[in-house]
Amino acid sequence: MRAFNFFVPGQAIPKASCRTANGHTYIPKKSRTYMASVASHCARAHKGFIYDGPLRLTVVVFVKRGKTVTRDMPSVKPDYDNILKAIGDGISEAGSCWADDSRVVESHCYMTYAKDGEPEGVVVQVEEVCEDMARPALFDLRSY
Numbered sequence: 001m002r003a004f005n006f007f008v009p010g011q012a013i014p015k016a017s018c019r020t021a022n023g024h025t026y027i028p029k030k031s032r033t034y035m036a037s038v039a040s041h042c043a044r045a046h047k048g049f050i051y052d053g054p055l056r057l058t059v060v061v062f063v064k065r066g067k068t069v070t071r072d073m074p075s076v077k078p079d080y081d082n083i084l085k086a087i088g089d090g091i092s093e094a095g096s097c098w099a100d101d102s103r104v105v106e107s108h109c110y111m112t113y114a115k116d117g118e119p120e121g122v123v124v125q126v127e128e129v130c131e132d133m134a135r136p137a138l139f140d141l142r143s144y
Contacts, residue, residue: 003127006045008038012061012122014082015089031086038090042097042124051098051128054105058125059087062114073112080109087124097126105129 013034018025061083063074088101106129114120
């Protein structure tokens with residue numbers, strides 16, 4: 001199975017909902033800029049072939065811990081699902097990895113605090129999934 005990783009430095013920006021103004025629909029600039037950054041880092045890390053089969057997308061978001069924060073995990077905004085949308089659309093925009101993020105059949109997103117001295121950012125891994133992968137017991141609908 002083939003796989004590759006890349007790092008997108010800086011704060012993870014979730015994909016914002018489309019907006020409409022003067023009869024035109026658009027994605028806000030902050031989201032567009034972040035997706036372009038994802039596309040750039042993806043294109044630098046991955047060269048050669050386009051994945052055409054099922055894929056697993058794993059994303060680890062490192063956020064800065066506020067000075068007064070005492071909790072162990074960053075259970076705060078931004079929402080992980082909107083970060084995944086921005087990452088997926090950014091990789092699609094790169095055009096060097098997959099034709100479309102519909103190829104992703106499994107995704108995992110983890111949010112954690114960056115340790116002292118570590119940068120804030122996102123680690124992304126894209127890997128092929130065997131078509132005959134073992135299905136977890138959760139997938140057996142007869143048990144429900």
